[in-house]
Amino acid sequence: xxxxxxxxxxxxxxxxxxxxxxxxxxxxxxxxxxxxxxxxxxxxxxxxxxxxxxxxxxxxxxxxxxxxxxxxxxxxxxxxxxxxxxxxxxxxxxxxxxxxxxxxxxxxxxxxxxxxxxxxxxxxxxxxxxxxxxxxxxxxxxxxxxxxxxxxxxxxxxxxxxxxxxxxxxxxxxxxxxxxxxxxxxxxxxxxxxxxxxxxxxxxxxxxxxxxxxxxxxxxxxxxxxx
Amino acid sequence: xxxxxxxxxxxxxxxxxxxxxxxxxxxxxxxxxxxxxxxxxxxxxxxxxxxxxxxxxxxxxxxxxxxxxxxxxxxxxxxxxxxxxxxxxxxxxxxxxxxxxxxxxxxxxxxxxxxxxxxxxxxxxxxxxxxxxxxxxxxxxxxxxxxxxxxxxxxxxxxxxxxxxxxxxxxxxxxxxxxxxxxxxxxxxxxxxxxxxxxxxxxxxxxxxxxxxxxxxxxxxxxxxxxxxxxxxxxxxxxxxxxxxxxxxxxxxxxxxxxxxxxxxxxxxxxxxxx
Numbered sequence: 001x002x003x004x005x006x007x008x009x010x011x012x013x014x015x016x017x018x019x020x021x022x023x024x025x026x027x028x029x030x031x032x033x034x035x036x037x038x039x040x041x042x043x044x045x046x047x048x049x050x051x052x053x054x055x056x057x058x059x060x061x062x063x064x065x066x067x068x069x070x071x072x073x074x075x076x077x078x079x080x081x082x083x084x085x086x087x088x089x090x091x092x093x094x095x096x097x098x099x100x101x102x103x104x105x106x107x108x109x110x111x112x113x114x115x116x117x118x119x120x121x122x123x124x125x126x127x128x129x130x131x132x133x134x135x136x137x138x139x140x141x142x143x144x145x146x147x148x149x150x151x152x153x154x155x156x157x158x159x160x161x162x163x164x165x166x167x168x169x170x171x172x173x174x175x176x177x178x179x180x181x182x183x184x185x186x187x188x189x190x191x192x193x194x195x196x197x198x199x200x201x202x203x204x205x206x207x208x209x210x211x212x213x214x215x216x217x218x219x220x221x222x223x224x225x226x227x
Numbered sequence: 228x229x230x231x232x233x234x235x236x237x238x239x240x241x242x243x244x245x246x247x248x249x250x251x252x253x254x255x256x257x258x259x260x261x262x263x264x265x266x267x268x269x270x271x272x273x274x275x276x277x278x279x280x281x282x283x284x285x286x287x288x289x290x291x292x293x294x295x296x297x298x299x300x301x302x303x304x305x306x307x308x309x310x311x312x313x314x315x316x317x318x319x320x321x322x323x324x325x326x327x328x329x330x331x332x333x334x335x336x337x338x339x340x341x342x343x344x345x346x347x348x349x350x351x352x353x354x355x356x357x358x359x360x361x362x363x364x365x366x367x368x369x370x371x372x373x374x375x376x377x378x379x380x381x382x383x384x385x386x387x388x389x390x391x392x393x394x395x396x397x398x399x400x401x402x403x404x405x406x407x408x409x410x411x412x413x414x415x416x417x418x419x420x421x422x423x424x425x426x427x428x429x430x431x432x433x434x435x436x437x438x439x440x441x442x443x444x445x446x447x448x449x450x451x452x453x454x455x456x457x458x459x460x461x462x463x464x465x466x467x468x469x470x471x472x473x474x475x476x477x478x479x480x481x482x483x484x485x486x487x488x489x490x491x492x493x494x495x496x497x498x499x500x501x502x
Contacts, residue, residue: 006390014378017419069373072352073435076368077391224351227363 003079007087008094015063015095025055029103041111042184047159048103049122049176053130054155056096060134061147063088068142071218081214089131089207096127118183118192122176125199132206133172139213172206175199230262233269233276239411240280243459254283299489300328302363303443303474304349309358311344318344319355324492326474328442331465331487334478336494342478343371345494346447349476364442364474365392371447371478374432377421381407381414381431385438392439399438406434409467410460426452433461437468444468444475462487 016022032051036044071084100123107119137147154171161168163177178195181187234255241251258279262269273279304326311319318341326332334342347353349360350368368374375384382400389399407414412430420428433449450461465475466487477488 003390006387010376010379010383010387013383014376017378066377070376072350073368073370073374074388074391076350076352076366077388077435077439078365078393079391083391221348221351221354223348223355223358224360224362227361 003083004087004090007074007079007084008090011063011067011088011091012094014066015059015091018062021059021062025059025099026102028055029099033103033106037110042114042180045107045111045114045119045184046177046180048107049119049126049180050155050158050173052096052100052103052123053126053133053173053176054151056092056099056127056130057134057137057151057155058148059095060092060131061138061151062134062144063092064135064138065142065144065147068138071214075218081218082211084218085135085211085214088135089210092131092135093127096131100124100127115183115186118179121192121196122179122183125175125179125196125203126173128203129172129175129199129206132203132210135210136206136213139210139217169198172202175202230259230269233273234259234262236276237273237280239456239460240276241283242463243456244280244284245459246280246284299330300472302326302361303328304363304476305361306345306349307359307361309345309348309355309360311341311348311353311355319348319494321358322492322494324349324476324490326443326476326490328472328474329469330489331469331475331477332490332492333488334476334492334494335480338480340494342480342494343447345492346445346476346478350445362443365439367436367439367441367444369432369436369444369446369449371449371451374435375420375428378419380417380419381423381434382416384420384431384435388435388438394439402438403434406437407431409464410434410457412457424452426454426457429453430457442473444473446475447478448480449477 029048029051033044033048036047067084067088074084075081104120104123107114108116134147134151137150138144141147141150155173158168158171158173158177161171163174163181168174168177175195175198178191178198182189182191182195237258238251238255241254246254258269258273262272265272269276302325304324306322306324309319309322310317318339322345324332324334334345336342344353346368348355348358350366351360352368376387379387381403385399385403386396389396389402392399394402404414407430410430410433412427414431420431423431429449429452433446436444436446436449446465450458453461465477468475469489
C-alpha cells in the first residue's frame with residue numbers, strides 16, 4: 001500500500017505543478033456549461049459533465065504518456081505494475097474530485113428542480129471512468145496527439161449522437177446522458193439503472209484493461225531469470 | 228576561502244587528478260597541520276587548491292592508472308547467446324557476457340552496434356530473439372536518457388525510487404544526497420528535473436540507479452553531459468562500487484578508461500561478424 005501511495009503522491013505533485021494545464025482543465029467544463037446556460041439549463045448540466053470527462057481524460061492521457069519514461073526504472077526498482085497503475089489512478093481520481101466539486105456547487109446554486117444526488121453520481125462515475133480511459137489511450141497510443149484526437153472524436157460523438165441510438169452505448173460517457181435525463185427531466189428509475197450499469201461496466205473494464213496493458217508492457221521478460 | 232573549504236576542495240581535486248585515497252588523506256592531513264600551526268590563509272600558503280593538487284599529482288609522475296584490484300566474487304550477471312534482430316538485420320549475434328561481484332565490464336562499439344539494446348536486454352526491458360540472462364541479486368539501471376520525471380525535484384525522485392527499494396523517506400533522501408555528494412553535486416531543493424542541465428540530470432539518473440545498493444549496476448553511457456571533473460568523479464565512484472563487491476556493466480564509447488575495467492565486450496567486432 002505504501003508503494004501505491006508514494007506513486008499517487010508523486011503523480012499528484014506532477015499534475016498539480018502543470019499550472020497552466022490545470023487552469024485550462026478547470027475552465028474547460030465551465031465553457032461547456034456556459035455554452036448552453038442561456039437556452040437550456042438541463043443541457044448545460046449534461047455538457048458540464050461531458051466537459052469534466054474530457055478534461056480528466058486528457059489529463060490522464062498526458063500523465064500516462066509522461067510516466068512512460070520513468071516506469072521501467074520504477075519497475076526495476078521494486079514496484080509491480082499494479083502499484084504504478086493504481087497509484088496513478090488514485091492521483092487522477094483525486095484531481096477529478098477536486099475538479100468536480102466546484103461544478104457541483106455551481107449546479108447547486110444555479111439550477112433548481114433537479115435531482116442533485118443523481119448529478120453527484122454522474123460526476124463520480126465520470127471521474128471513475130475518465131481516468132482509466134485516458135490512461136488506456138496513453139497505453140495504446142503512445143503519441144499524445146493521436147490520443148488527443150481520439151478523445152476529441154469520442155467526446156464530439158457523445159455530444160452530437162442521439163443517446164437513444166443503441167450504438168452510442170459503446171461510448172464511455174453514455175451514462176452521463178442517461179442519468180442526466182433521470183436527474184433533469186425526472187424520468188423513471190430505468191434511466192438511472194441503465195446509466196449505472198453502463199458507467200459501472202465501463203469503469204471496471206477500462207480499469208482492468210489499463211492494468212493488463214501495464215502488466216504486459218512492464219512484464220518481466222522470460223529470458224531474464226533471477227537466481 | 229577558509230581552511231575547511233580549501234581542504235575540502237583540495238581533497239576533491241586530488242581525487243580528480245587520480246591520486247589514491249591513502250595518499251590524498253596524507254597530503255590533506257599534512258596541509259591541515261601546516262595551516263593550523265602557521266595560522267596563515269591557505270591561498271597565501273599553497274595557492275588555489277586546483278593548482279596545488281596538480282602540482283602534487285605531477286610530482287607523483289601522473290595519475291594512478293591502476294587502482295588496486297580485488298579477487299572477484301560469485302557470478303552476478305550471466306548473459307548467454309543473446310541474439311537480437313531488427314527488421315531483418317542482426318544487431319546482436321550470440322553475445323555472451325559474465326560479470327562477477329567486484330568486476331566492471333565495459334560494453335563498447337560503434338554507433339548502432341547494439342550497446343544500449345544489449346543493456347536493455349540485460350535489464351529485462353527488451354526481449355532478445357534468443358538467449359538468456361541470469362541475475363543474482365537486485366538490478367540497478369541507468370538509462371542513456373529519460374528515467375526521470377520532469378516535474379519532480381531530486382529529493383522527490385529519491386523518495387519515489389527509494390520506496391520501491393523499501394527505503395523510508397528519510398533513508399531515501401539521505402542515501403540519495405550522499406550519492407549526489409560523491410559526484411560533487413548538492414541537489415537543489417525544489418528544483419524540478421526539467422530545470423536541471425543535461426549533465427546534472429544524468430547525475431540524478433546515476434544516483435537513482437545506485438539507490439538501495441543494488442548488486443548489479445547497468446549503466447548506459449551515464450556520463451553524457453558531465454564536465455571533466457564529474458567524469459573523473461564518476462569513474463572513481465565506479466571503482467569504489469566495484470571494491471564494495473558490485474557487478475557493473477558500463478556502456479561506453481570512450482576508450483580511455485578501458486585499461487581500468489576488468490572485462491571489455493566489443494560489439495563492433497561482434498557486429499562485423501554478424502554482418
